[in-house]
Amino acid sequence: MKILWVCNIMLPAYAKAHGIEYSVREGWLTGCLDRLQKEKSTTAGGKITLGIAFPSEGPVSEGKETVEGITYYGFKEDLGHPENYDESLESRFKQIIEDFVPDIVHVFGTEFPHALAALRTFGRPERSLVGIQGVCTEIAKAYMAGLPKKVQESTTFRDRLKEDSLIQQQEKFKLRAENEKKVLLLTGNVTGRTTFDKEASYSINPRAEYFAMNETMRPCFYSGKWEERKTIPHSIFLSQGDYPLKGFHFLLQAMPIILKKYPDAHVYVAGNNIIGRGKSKYPYFMRASAYGKYLKRLIAMNRLRKKVTMVGTLSDVEMKNRFLKSSVFVCASVVENSPNSVGEAMLLGVPVVAANAGGIPDMITDGMDGVIFENMDYKKLAEAILQMWDEPVIAAVYGDNASKRAAKTHNADTNYKRLLEIYDAICRK
8 A cells, every 4th residue: 555644743753863953743654654664574564665745945844755664745835825726836735746646644733724635645545544633614713712802802913913813813714624624624534633623524524434442642752650759849731732722821910829728839841931031032022922922921910920830842851851740731722632731741640731622532431531521610720729729649549540541542552453453344344
């Protein structure tokens, strides 16, 4: 089987081979690729010849290269404006598809224009497979995440310069949602993991066959075990906080309640730092977004300046170490499908507090392997964190249960076999 993956990022395997900086997003792609590479000498693994297309710049965006038996193709895309469909992508995908001649085109995610361009060019719905990641349609609906109307409507110098106010960001997701609908209508096959993504995909294309398939995480998360005695006491870890959907503002609102009982509580946030200096040469007032300014206002109002640390973008190993140092991991997102960060925390046995949003209830059973709080309710979020710290023995049991559950959900052998089953089923169509 010749399988062409269409990805949102340059995979680390290619980047490392060329000494290029790479994104740590979508780490399960690396997990899946590692597994395919490991098994390629076996009978099952030898059945697959893999090609990977990814967004890139310069000569790579027009080139083709084979690295460790995998054929890589670049394509040029304006990732800064993913709401705009660029028809020129179709000519590049025509070159890629004519050169590689895939039996199946497997598109990972519906969020970017290249997904639509690839499927339009391939033109074979029965041999097309779309993996649901985020769901743009639902993101567009919930984008403001309970922000005060005044904040929603505010703009900063940066927002006006980039034409990227919160209202404009939501409008862009609405446009992306329209492209997402076109993508799902052009495929005959969908993979997903949750009730949330199954219902979302069926609501757009009930004729597409839905295949359930869990994700394989990055290799480093399959070893190591959380131990309370090795953590920073009463430390809270949030994996992202740079846009409203991630719910950082709810955690900041919850902190005064938490600090009354645990004055040493501290929040650590990974990802893009939208409230600090970062690496930019420009002053903060020129870089600040409306959401960033709102977060800073909450920090000042709640006297949290010494209670919040932005740790920046972390590698897989750095993320793992941060998980193991944290006394609780929080996913406060308003909309999620199956967040990798939750899966990674569960694998390590970190006590998890998560919002009742999207596909999260399919990952965590409240009161068994984590605590689920009412979506967008900062008081309930505070209660959930306090529950973990008030009952540390039970929190550790939740972590143990989560680790056992995640070991099954993210089992590399099981997920690899399932992927081959799906490819076989599609090739028989």
